[in-house]
Amino acid sequence: MKETAFEELFSTHASDVHRYVSRRHIGNDVDDLVAEVFTLAWQKWDEIPDGFELQWLYRTAWFVLANAHRKHSETPIDTSQIEGFTADIADVVIEQTEMRRVWLEIPERDREVLRLVAWEGLTPPEVAAVLGISTGGASSAISRARKNLSACFATSTD
Numbered sequence: 504m505k506e507t508a509f510e511e512l513f514s515t516h517a518s519d520v521h522r523y524v525s526r527r528h529i530g531n532d533v534d535d536l537v538a539e540v541f542t543l544a545w546q547k548w549d550e551i552p553d554g555f556e557l558q559w560l561y562r563t564a565w566f567v568l569a570n571a572h573r574k575h576s577e578t579p580i581d582t583s584q585i586e587g588f589t590a591d592i593a594d595v596v597i598e599q600t601e602m603r604r605v606w607l608e609i610p611e612r613d614r615e616v617l618r619l620v621a622w623e624g625l626t627p628p629e630v631a632a633v634l635g636i637s638t639g640g641a642s643s644a645i646s647r648a649r650k651n652l653s654a655c656f657a658t659s660t661d
Contacts, residue, residue, distance in 0.1 A: 505548060509545055509548065512551075512556055513541055515556075516556065516557050516560055517537070517541070519557060519560075519623070520537050520540055520541070520557075520560050520561070520564055521533065521534075521537050522622075523561055523564050523622075523623060524536050524537050524540070524564055524568060526618065526622055527568055528568055528571065528572070532571070536564070536567050536568065536571055537564075539567050540560055540563050540567050541560075543563050543567070544559075544560060544563065552632070555629075557629070558625070558629050558632030558633045559632070561619070561623065561625075562632070562633045562634070562635065565615075565633070605652065605655040606652075608655045609648065609651045609652055609655055610651070612644070612648075613644075613647065613648035613651050613652065614648075615634075616630060616634075616641075616644045616645055616648040617645075617648050617649070617652065619633055619634075620645055627641045627642045627645060628641070630644070630645065
């Protein structure tokens with residue numbers, strides 16, 4: 504029973520989790536990080552809340568990425584040296600000079616909230632589940648992140 508349910512979880516959400524990880528991590532170990540997320544899902548099967556499986560996977564992926572980035576923070580990767588590397592279109596947009604400057608001016612938490620809404624297409628209750636906060640807190644975080652991004656754009660055009 505667990506095996507069948509896990510296979511369904513994997514087939515339903517593996518591409519979403521892979522996309523989530525690849526948008527936040529540059530390197531040739533994205534598949535390994537995704538595998539780690541699903542390994543943790545298998546190990547913590549009973550902790551995954553019904554109806555919030557994808558959000559649980561995103562939250563777990565966030566922690567896996569944080570650990571990976573701490574381990575490898577001293578070794579930047581030059582993507583121009585990776586054969587066959589293709590940037591996600593979202594990354595190409597972020598690389599634009601003005602957008603990048605504005606994007607980096609807002610706090611990391613705001614950037615993650617905006618990624619969850621814009622890139623992953625999550626609703627406030629789903630964002631709440633990923634971040635481990637209330638739905639009201641998520642709605643406030645989304646509003647604040649949008650306001651901060653708008654304010655940074657406004658100051659960049661003055």
